[in-house]
Amino acid sequence: MSSKHLAARLLSRRNRLTRDEKDVIFARVLAQTGRRRGRRWPALVFALAGAAAVLLVIPRAWTVRDHSADPSFAARGDGSAAGFDLACAGQRTRTCQLGQTLVFDLQAGRERYFAAFARRDDGTVIWYFPDSATGTSLDLRDRTRDGVLDRGIALDATHGAGHYEVYGIYSAAPLSRADIKSRFRPAARDLGPGTSIATRELVVQ
Amino acid sequence: MSIFEHNRELLDRFRRGDRAALAEVYEHYVDDVALVARRGFTMESAGHVYIRGADLEGEHELVQDTFVKAFSASARASFDGLRPYRPFLLRITKNLMIDRFRARQHAATVPVGELDELVDAGDPGTAPDPEADLHWRALSEVTAAFVAALDAESREVIRLRFERELSQDAVAAQLGCSRRRVRTVERRVQAGLKRHLRRLRTTPGMSAGATKARRDRRYFGRFTAVFRRGRLS
Numbered sequence: 001m002s003s004k005h006l007a008a009r010l011l012s013r014r015n016r017l018t019r020d021e022k023d024v025i026f027a028r029v030l031a032q033t034g035r036r037r038g039r040r041w042p043a044l045v046f047a048l049a050g051a052a053a054v055l056l057v058i059p060r061a062w063t064v065r066d067h068s069a070d071p072s073f074a075a076r077g078d079g080s081a082a083g084f085d086l087a088c089a090g091q092r093t094r095t096c097q098l099g100q101t102l103v104f105d106l107q108a109g110r111e112r113y114f115a116a117f118a119r120r121d122d123g124t125v126i127w128y129f130p131d132s133a134t135g136t137s138l139d140l141r142d143r144t145r146d147g148v149l150d151r152g153i154a155l156d157a158t159h160g161a162g163h164y165e166v167y168g169i170y171s172a173a174p175l176s177r178a179d180i181k182s183r184f185r186p187a188a189r190d191l192g193p194g195t196s197i198a199t200r201e202l203v204v205q
Numbered sequence: 206m207s208i209f210e211h212n213r214e215l216l217d218r219f220r221r222g223d224r225a226a227l228a229e230v231y232e233h234y235v236d237d238v239a240l241v242a243r244r245g246f247t248m249e250s251a252g253h254v255y256i257r258g259a260d261l262e263g264e265h266e267l268v269q270d271t272f273v274k275a276f277s278a279s280a281r282a283s284f285d286g287l288r289p290y291r292p293f294l295l296r297i298t299k300n301l302m303i304d305r306f307r308a309r310q311h312a313a314t315v316p317v318g319e320l321d322e323l324v325d326a327g328d329p330g331t332a333p334d335p336e337a338d339l340h341w342r343a344l345s346e347v348t349a350a351f352v353a354a355l356d357a358e359s360r361e362v363i364r365l366r367f368e369r370e371l372s373q374d375a376v377a378a379q380l381g382c383s384r385r386r387v388r389t390v391e392r393r394v395q396a397g398l399k400r401h402l403r404r405l406r407t408t409p410g411m412s413a414g415a416t417k418a419r420r421d422r423r424y425f426g427r428f429t430a431v432f433r434r435g436r437l438s
Binding site: 004005006007008009010011012013015016017018019021022024025026028029030032033099156 | 268367
């Protein structure tokens with residue numbers, strides 16, 4: 001049972017779905033109905049989503065396109081480095097369908113903060129975390145359960161289809177987008193001491 | 206009244222799978238579906254069957270599975286917009302609950318044909334669950350006392366965020382503070398409440414509640430049937 005949801009219901013003084021619960025369920029419904037027919041709802045989603053208790057889908061507005069990104073945001077990294085995995089519809093995969101929710105399965109024991117963005121082949125950069133120009137990377141304390149981040153990315157029309165390189169940045173201190181841009185160097189495996197970068201390929205169809 | 210009545214444009218978008226239309230339909234019916242999933246339902250036929258409601262996780266799963274089925278491409282395409290939509294949704298929910306009930310019962314205890322007849326017998330609505338209601342009331346009373354002991358700022362954040370379900374941004378604007386402050390207060394109160402409830406469960410006076418809570422955790426996907434005329438198990 002999700003104690004967070006139970007606490008929210010008790011505080012609302014109503015034993016019924018809260019706004020957050022409705023949003024989480026709807027995101028899962030969309031993710032499932034967007035998949036190909038005939039496939040079973042993968043066990044991974046039950047395991048991960050159940051353990052994560054809540055999957056907050058980043059609304060459209062949170063995925064900000066940054067066409068004026070630094071050109072140094074070029075594809076790099078060995079791609080095989082561990083650090084995080086991507087999952088859609090409950091399966092670790094590099095290929096997701098529009099309408100699904102992209103989930104981050106993070107490696108335990110990394111640094112406390114996590115930032116992520118995706119770079120499409122045409123150079124478009126989509127920020128995942130921080131979710132705003134003034135925000136900072138996510139504090140992973142209380143944000144993961146069994147390694148699964150409690151926020152996912154809605155792969156909707158705004159995100160768009162295409163071939164992406166997803167960059168995950170772990171750091172000991174919170175980083176803003178500006179911090180990341182200023183310290184990012186092509187082919188570098190980190191942004192400096194206390195940071196590390198991992199990449200994953202993502203195809204959105 | 207069905208949400209599609211006199212709204213051909215919504216029906217068209219719904220059948221195409223337009224996300225906004227799906228969201229509108231979901232919002233319109235999700236509370237009804239969740240109510241059945243949470244409270245269970247009774248059916249009259251050869252006997253009186255009570256399919257017990259699910260716990261919080263089970264409720265989520267039932268609501269999700271109901272809408273996944275209802276929003277599938279084939280279900281959307283085949284819906285004509287003339288039939289009432291709520292009974293259609295609730296039938297899906299109840300069938301899912303019965304499937305789970307069957308899966309957890311010995312095959313001999315519930316004649317499959319009989320349950321099918323019962324499902325087809327009509328829409329009896331939700332069933333009261335005095336035990337669950339009592340448990341909820343007990344938790345609510347504890348929570349009310351906990352909230353009453355909070356400082357004024359925390360109480361106001363709780364009222365706006367949880368009772369009125371305003372966004373953190375809206376609450377921050379109303380209280381003249383930052384969103385981060387709202388989030389901090391919200392997390393602190395939730396964590397405090399959880400600790401408070403955990404402490405109470407370990408006290409002698411709450412032992413019955415603790416037993417109930419443990420049983421609640423096993424509710425996931427588990428339902429019981431009570432037959433007025435003879436128990437089958």
